[in-house]
Structure formats: structure tokens, C-alpha cells
Amino acid sequence: MTTDLKKSVILHAGVVLALFVLQFVLPAYHHGNMARIMVLASYAIGYNLLFGYTGLLSLGHALFFAAGLYGAGLAMSQFGLSAGPALVVGVVAGVVIGAVVGGLALRTEGVAFMIVTLMFAQAGYLTILYFGAYTRGDEGFVIEQAERVLLGADLSDPLMRYFAAFSLFCAAIFTCFLAVKSRFGRVLVAIRENEERASMLGYDVAKYKLGAVVLSAGLSALAGAGYALLFGYVGASFASVQYSIFPLLWVLLGGAGTVLGPLVGTVFMFYLIDLSSGLTTAYMLIAGVALVVLTVFAPHGVMGEVRRRMWRWLP
């Protein structure tokens, strides 16, 4: 066990180090892409905690991402908060909404849970449109460059932005790694594997599932708030159903229930669309075929296959 733990610490530290070094070697275009990918991958990590580890498929995570995005964005645009406190407001908004939605949606399970979470997210999306006077609806609003300063660092500067995205990603992956290795995370896996058994071992399954929703929502909101600060744009499209489906796709491709899967899936999907759209206007066709091929030949996702074939110790 301890050698397995050592191996996984080395692997994940190596990946984090590689991401840190990348900023010095990447050309400007990919440099910008990677910053965006790291923020989106943090979102996927939050999603993976619920879907990959607890086995709860939510179709409404855009609500939590948007809670962070708008929580931070509105705190700055409407209440004049600076970047640091706004980030906290975003995360708190996600945690609170996660607790409320979780408390209600967890009364259902399976397909009903998917539908209930989807409906809550749609309600959130429509709420954003309804309060268009503040949110500016579909069009969204921009956070001025002058306000996007965190701990003295100008987040609109590409170097700073990369570093901030990197820090956010580190926080997310570290949280996920710790959670998965903890007693809490192992109970979540037990619930995924056999919920009735977990309950008949004396675990309060409902409490653990709510904890998983809240943690997952909190991480998603952190990513959303980070997105608002780093890229300076807050818009309703981030609350749409598309942004609930994205993390599901990223996690499925990268490997559900693996710590690195969300990063791998996000990179893969981002560049799949990026590269294929450079070749043809029918880029979604190429992306679609690639997704089908991967699903057929690696149903556990990239990292899931790696775990199955090579590294059984992969967390």
C-alpha cells in the first residue's frame, strides 16, 4: 500500500510539475489554451468527485459552475468587491446552492436524479436571464481589466493568468487526491460499488452523498469563479445545458473515477475540436468519430484503461 501511495504521489507531482514547466516552453497560442484548459479541468475534477467516485450522474453541474462565475462576477460588478473576496463569494454561492440542490435532488436516484439536477440547472439558467438588468442575460458582462487583480497580480497578463490557472488546478487536484485517499472518499467509492452494503456496514449513506454533492459543487464553483476572474467574462451560456454536458464528456473520455482523468479528457476534447476545426468546417464530424472510437475501444476512458492494463494502483 505504501509503495502504491508513493507511486501515485510521484506521478501526480510529476504531472503538476510538467504543467508548471510548460508555461516556459509553450508558444503564446497554446499557452493561453492551457490556462483555459486548467480552469475547465478543475471544473471536471469537481464533477468527477460526484460522478466518477460516488457514482451519481448529475446533468446540472453548469448550475454550480455558474454559481461561482456569477457569484464572483456580480460581487465585483454590483457590490464593488475586489477579486479575492469575490472569489470567496463565488465558492460560497456554489456550496450553498449545492447543499440546497443536493438536499432535494438526493431524494431521487438514477434517471430521476439526472432529470432533477437538469431541471434545477435550467431553472438557474432561466433565473439568470430573468434578472437581465443585473446579469445582462445572454450577452453577459465584462469584468474590467483594472479590477482583475488578485494579491497584487494582474490576472489579465498571460503569465500571471497561466500561473493563477495553474494554482487553481493544483488546489483542485490536491483536494481530489486527498479526498479520494481519505476515509470519506473510500466510503464514496463503496457507495458507488454497492450502496446497500455501505449502508449495512453502518455508514449514513445519505449524509455521505450530500457531502459529495457539496464538495463537488464547491470545486465546480471555484473553477467558475476562477474563470470569471481570469478571463473577465460572465455570460449565461456558461449556465446552459451544454456546460453540464461538457464535464461529463471530459470525465468519460479521460477516465471516470481517476484523479488525472478530468485533465486528460479536457485536454483531449479541447484540442480535438481545436485541431479538427482547423482542417474542416465539419469539425464536429471528426470530433464525433473520435469520440465514438474512444468509447468503443476504451470504455473506461484513457486513464481508466491505463489503470486496467498497466497501473492498478492509480487512484
Next chain:
Amino acid sequence: MSLLSAQGISKQYNGLSALSDVSFEVPPGQVRALIGPNGAGKTTLVGVLSGRIPPSSGSVRFAGQDVTTWPAHKRISQGMGYTFQITSIFADLSVRENVGLAARRHQKSAAVVDALVEEALLKTDLWGRVDDVAGTLSYGHQRLLEIAMGLAQKPKLLILDEPTQGLADGDVESFKRLIESLRGDVTILLIEHNMDVVMQLADFITVLEAGRVLFEGIPTDVKANALVRAAYLGGGDAET
């Protein structure tokens, strides 16, 4: 004082009575068997005791507390270990993690958990398979893993629901030795079909028939009782 006591338990399903006015007491340290022909209400009664099935009326007390309205997980966290009739394990996790989950619920320290896992697996002769994936074990070993998960919880009461069902003769023998080795340390409620196992292991037997307690007594009395013989032992249901 009794560790487990049921008072006037009744359960109706859509007007059909599965249990009517069942009362019984299990004192600490006893190996109690619950027997009865198919459809006697054994499974329903165990469901009521463990909290998986709410009774229509009556009350359940465990370790000095009224637990009638408690959910199953709360009863278990208070020391009621439960093993499933139909094997229910974490098939994709290792044997170690299966038992570890059982131990970790009541123990924070990793060293204590490791010790409990080792102890439970040694007792059930599964220590050699500690790193196997649980789903790859043979049926008999999976039954033993169920019991190991029960033991690792260090329960006050261990409810074993049909533990020898589907086991080969050799496995039944080692099961009997295992229960003998636990005698005195833990109170056991054994729901069992195999009369040979029951007569050999039980200190005291409760016989259910048609949702009622037909007879209670020590094994020799149960064997000698005419009612029991008529209802059960003499009937075609008994397995020897």
C-alpha cells in the same frame, strides 16, 4: 438484561400477515438460532430487527435502547453486525478494502484498522487472498468474506442470515469451527436451514411458523417437541 429484544412484532403486507405478535429476547453471549419452514417469516423478522423493514406494530430494543424507529445504518453503528443472505460484497474492490470499510466505520486509526482486517481475515482463512479482487473469489470464499466484514465491525450482535446456504460440506465444517471460536465473544443470531449446523451450534432455538413463535428451547427440547416435529423437522423441509 437482554441484548436484543423484540416485543409484539407484527408485519402486514397488503393485508397479508407475515408476522403476528412475535416476541423474543436474546441475552448477551448467546448463540441463538432462528429456524422455521420456508415462509415462516424469518427473513421479515430479521429485516425488522436490523431496520431494513419497518414493522406494522411492536418494538425492538437493542443494547438498552429503543431502536424501533432507527434506520438500519444507525443500528449497525451501535453494534449490530449484519451479513446478507444473498452475498453482497464490493466486488470490484480488494478483499482488504472490503473488510477495511467495515473496520474503518468505527476505527479512525489506520494501524488498528489494519490489525482488525488481519484478525478477521485470519479467522475466516482468507488472509492468503487479502489482495485479491473480491469478485474473483469463489462463492464459498465470498460467503466467508461476508462474515469477515461482520467480524471486523466488532459487533455486539452478529446477525448471520443463512450463512451456510450454498456452501460445500467442507466449507460448512470450517464455518462451524469459526462460530465455535467466536462463542462467548459475540452474541450471534443465526438464521439457518441446515439443521445439523443449528443443533450443533445453537445454545437456544426459536422456531417460527406462519409468522408466530411456535416454540423456544434448547436444541434437545426442540428436537423432542412434537409440535416442532410436526411443523418442521418431520416435514419435507428439513435438511440434514
